[in-house]
Structure formats: C-alpha cells, structure tokens
Amino acid sequence: MKKYVGIDIGGTAVKAALIADDGTILRRSSVPTLATRPYAAVAADIAKQIVELSSGERIEGVGIGCPGAIDSRAGVIRYANNLYWKDVPLADELHKTVNAPICISNDANVAALGEARFGAGKEYSDTAFVTLGTGVGGGIVVDGKLFEGYNGMGAEIGHMVIKADGVLCTCGRRGCLESYASATALVRETVFAMQTDRNSSMWAFADGDLNKVDGRTSFECAKKGDATAQKVVNAYIAALAEGITNLVNIFRSQAVILGGGVCAQGKYLTEPLQKLVDEARYGGADSLRTVIVTASLGNDAGVLGAAGLLMPR
Ligand SMILES: [Zn+2]
The missing domain is CATH 3.30.420.40 (ATPase, nucleotide binding domain)
Incomplete structure (x- = not known):
C-alpha cells in the first residue's frame, strides 16, 4: 500500500491527512492557520504536520490544495487574499524539511479531483x-x-x-x-x-x-x-x-x-x-x-x- 499526505489550506485551519492509495484516510491532523503570521511560520507548521503524519513511514508525495491563484508548475502561490500571501514559494519552503514530491493546486480544483476520484464521481x-x-x-x-x-x-x-x-x-x-x-x-x-x-x-x-x-x-x-x-x-x-x-x-x-x-x-x-x-x-x-x-x-x-x-x- 502506497501512502500520501493530502493538505487542505484554509483561512482558519490547515487540515492534513495520511491517505492510502485506495483513498482510505489513515490519520488526520488540523492546526490553526493563523494567517497573519509570516508565511514561513505557516509553512513550518505544515512541514511539522507532514512529518508527524508520516511518522517515519515512506510517503510517495505531498499534495496541497490552497485558495487563490496557484502556479502549480513552480509550486508558488501567486496570490491568496485570505491568507495574505503573494508570490509565496511554498513547495521550496516545504522541501527544506520534506523529502518527497510536492504538488500544489487551487483548492476548488483539488476538491473537484477528490470527488471525481473517491466521491460521487468515482x-x-x-x-x-x-x-x-x-x-x-x-x-x-x-x-x-x-x-x-x-x-x-x-x-x-x-x-x-x-x-x-x-x-x-x-x-x-x-x-x-x-x-x-x-x-x-x-x-x-x-x-x-x-x-x-x-x-x-x-x-x-x-x-x-x-x-x-x-x-x-x-x-x-x-x-x-x-x-x-x-x-x-x-x-x-x-x-x-x-x-x-x-x-x-x-x-x-x-x-x-x-x-x-x-x-x-x-x-x-x-x-x-x-x-x-x-x-x-x-x-x-x-x-x-x-x-x-x-x-x-x-x-x-x-x-x-x-x-x-x-x-x-
Ligand atoms: Zn464573474
């Protein structure tokens, strides 16, 4: 069974889960976003969530849904007004701690993929x-x-x-x-x-x-x-x-x-x-x-x- 970490960044909380390749949620965590902090502090908390959820097990990758305009290819949040983020290189920041592929996309698109793969559209x-x-x-x-x-x-x-x-x-x-x-x-x-x-x-x-x-x-x-x-x-x-x-x-x-x-x-x-x-x-x-x-x-x-x-x- 391959395992992944899925992260849902919201204005009030960052929800994360360790997820098996069949869509089973194995573990969850949620921490307050506290979005008025510098983005590096938010990213450090997200990195900590990833480390704790995977707890030494091999993970295939980390996927992230984030509100706003996302440059998926560069792993950069171009603009997210409810997070007060502009040109935030989130993937690079997380790679300082996390040794796995990271993919970031817009939260609405990510939810669409979730429903398509594991929900009403499966x-x-x-x-x-x-x-x-x-x-x-x-x-x-x-x-x-x-x-x-x-x-x-x-x-x-x-x-x-x-x-x-x-x-x-x-x-x-x-x-x-x-x-x-x-x-x-x-x-x-x-x-x-x-x-x-x-x-x-x-x-x-x-x-x-x-x-x-x-x-x-x-x-x-x-x-x-x-x-x-x-x-x-x-x-x-x-x-x-x-x-x-x-x-x-x-x-x-x-x-x-x-x-x-x-x-x-x-x-x-x-x-x-x-x-x-x-x-x-x-x-x-x-x-x-x-x-x-x-x-x-x-x-x-x-x-x-x-x-x-x-x-x-
Ligand atoms: Zn319109």
Whole structure:
C-alpha cells in the first residue's frame, strides 16, 4: 500500500491527512492557520504536520490544495487574499524539511479531483464539480485528470456569463453564473421576492427578519406550496441549468457533481435541474446523458483530492 499526505489550506485551519492509495484516510491532523503570521511560520507548521503524519513511514508525495491563484508548475502561490500571501514559494519552503514530491493546486480544483476520484464521481472518468456557496466555484476532470488551463488559471466555472448585461459580478463582468447561482444570489433574490410579497410564508420562516433569510428560506417554503418561493427556486434552478448545460456542451462530462450549502436540497435541486439540462443539451435525447448528483465527501474532498494530485491514475 502506497501512502500520501493530502493538505487542505484554509483561512482558519490547515487540515492534513495520511491517505492510502485506495483513498482510505489513515490519520488526520488540523492546526490553526493563523494567517497573519509570516508565511514561513505557516509553512513550518505544515512541514511539522507532514512529518508527524508520516511518522517515519515512506510517503510517495505531498499534495496541497490552497485558495487563490496557484502556479502549480513552480509550486508558488501567486496570490491568496485570505491568507495574505503573494508570490509565496511554498513547495521550496516545504522541501527544506520534506523529502518527497510536492504538488500544489487551487483548492476548488483539488476538491473537484477528490470527488471525481473517491466521491460521487468515482464511477466516471469525466466529471465537472460545481460548488454553490458564497460564490460558485468548482473544477473539471477530463479523462481522470484535472483540467486547469495554462498556469492553473482556467476552469473558473462561476465566471461564465449566462446572461449578457446581467447582474454585476464580483469579477467585474456582468451576468456571470456566480451572480445567479451562488447562495449569495439565492438570498438576494429571496429577499427581493419577499419585499414584493408581504404575504409570502417566507416572512414567517425568517421570523419576519430579512437578516435571517438564507439559502434554505425559498426552498423550504416552495416545498410547502408558497408560490412566490417557488418562483424564486425555479428562477434559481433555471439559471444554474444554463451554466451546467454550457459545461455539458463543452466538456460532455459523464456526471456533474454539485457541492456547497445549496446542494443539501438534494433531489429538490437535482431533479428539476436534470430535466432542464436533459432538454437543453446539445445533441438531444439520443446523445450521452450527463447525470447530476450531489457531492459525497463533504470536507474530506480537500485532503483526498490533494493526495490524488500525485497518485497515478
Ligand atoms: Zn464573474
């Protein structure tokens, strides 16, 4: 059995795990990131985690998922705003302690690889992972390998435009998928709908307080028959279907895996979405159908996908 270390660097904690080549997590550790420290101090803690987890055993490599813009080839984090990192040579820093190959990639791409290899996509070679959270992120796996674009800067699923001249996005363009399919967008549209319908049951669901509206408000009230909530949910799913159909038409993934908070809605999200994508995809009913499923690994997608960066297919 070959062993790898997978590391998931987040703004608050660095999670690490010793992982067997079949995806079994053998040991775990988590330490606070304390990101305001100089990066070398954070890297020294990560090196210590790697040494402790491997505890003298041979490891084949160390994979790392990190937020921000990553130059995978150089092992350098070009920019990670929530870590306050700019041009950080993390691989070189860790190689001072760690004598094994090190591979670093963007955390969303790494999670996509984790789900593809060990989670909801393990039956398939070609998958797309779409996370519906504060923003819309994800990654694309083609023939078992991450597709990241040159210098790891591609696969920004959330920033494909689905509506020309639409809602302004955080990236500066208008009408990006993220502006319609993130949990943030769902909350925005829910609040807007509530303001136009004072009789909606969403008001009671949110205790009469717009600050208590979240990604569940519209879905839960739609399930109970609230027409205004249903409109919000239908519009949300229709926008998401536009983006997913674009992905399907370009990559013809066998499965699209949904992650993030909104995917807790399960079939209330996936069933209508599947129908819309089935109808709209290029090639029609006779072409290969892409199945839409929810992610299965939760927070472990990060460490598992990181380890997967170094595993042979
Ligand atoms: Zn955008």
